[in-house]
Amino acid sequence: MQSPSPSRGPRKLDIATRVVHTGERPARPDFVPVTTPIYPSASFVYEDLDVMDQALGGAEDAFVYTRYGNPTTRALEVAVADLEGTETAFAFASGMGALHAAIMTSIAPGDAIVASRDLYGATYAMLNGQLREWGCRVEFVDMLDLEAVGAAIERLRPALVVCEVISNPLLRVTDVPAVVEMAHRVGATVMVDATFCPTLYAPAADGADLVIHSLTKYIGGHGDVTGGIVATSKERRERLATFARTTGATIGPFEAWLALRGLKTLPLRMERHCANAAAIASALVEHPLVAHVNYPGLTSHPSHATARRLFGERGYGGMISFEIKDGGREQVFAFLSALELIVPATSLGDVYSLALYPAMSSHRALTPEERAAYGIGDGLVRISVGIEAPEDILADLDQALRAAAGTSR
Incomplete structure (x- = not known):
């Protein structure tokens, strides 16, 4: 849908109209930019309304409203999914936004959660506060004590197991493959925060269901962006996308572009x-x-x-x-x-x-x-x-x- 011509219609458009519309919505270019553009538009239009209808219905990589998805953000998601070896990913406005969405789309009220006792402080506070208030049974265990982890998982039969690859601030390293094996044995989802170790280890290769990164940290890398991302399967991404749309937790295109730029180095x-x-x-x-x-x-x-x-x-x-x-x-x-x-x-x-x-x-x-x-x-x-x-x-x-x-x- 191109912008109206200044002389379109029976009369020339007024200057107040021309300065608003002239130059906007150009025809699709026949070139490809070297770097991913920033798409700051809040909404997108289609010549074919049937295609727009499909986009509003959730068609993959069809964009209608940036809270639902954005081309710049999608480029970041594709790149991080490739980094982590997952089917797809979904980006959020902050690392805690990504964590919150991953947890809330993996549990129901009253479910049990087994979590590492030395998680990032805000993650611990959310599990120990909001999730308990929501009726969940949360048990914190020493993730380095695999016997204690296994006992808690067998006893509670949790819906979710939460851990970090490298803990903050004592830098204790979780045996992710062992934890995943114990959790999956009882049907639990495993969420792993890998913020401290991008490029060093990919938890999804060992069966982690949800891999979290605070984009603010190493992926962004320059102290100039706030964001978070969940690398996961296509099926789980749909749940994350629905959660983000209803809570408004999606990342903006400028922040997504900065994170994508940081990822390259x-x-x-x-x-x-x-x-x-x-x-x-x-x-x-x-x-x-x-x-x-x-x-x-x-x-x-x-x-x-x-x-x-x-x-x-x-x-x-x-x-x-x-x-x-x-x-x-x-x-x-x-x-x-x-x-x-x-x-x-x-x-x-x-x-x-x-x-x-x-x-x-x-x-x-x-x-x-x-x-x-x-x-x-x-x-x-x-x-x-x-x-x-x-x-x-x-x-x-x-x-x-x-x-x-x-x-x-």
């Missing part, structure tokens, strides 16, 4: 994130002002063997956490304030190195007792290692640790 960035993190974790183990380092690439980490089996030679991720020696809230605040290169911000996966205090941010929703039970001490700091020169990151960590300890270099 993801493998290169992940190589650098992993290499930098491995070097920095090894150095921090020897630092006199660091009590303990959590990094699955260290042979001392309780999940090292599992991580090596799942990730192979691809690396162990770009996340590190460590305990400041004799540290508490005061020392952590002094450390964060002294940082000069590393940015104290509540995110991860950016090209910049970022530092976060879990007790204040990601796990603020947990009580001090809950954090202590899960091993999240008051002196724990999490670092999202960026792609800067590793010697510069180490130098900044060293001077900030010394500043926090009240000593000079």
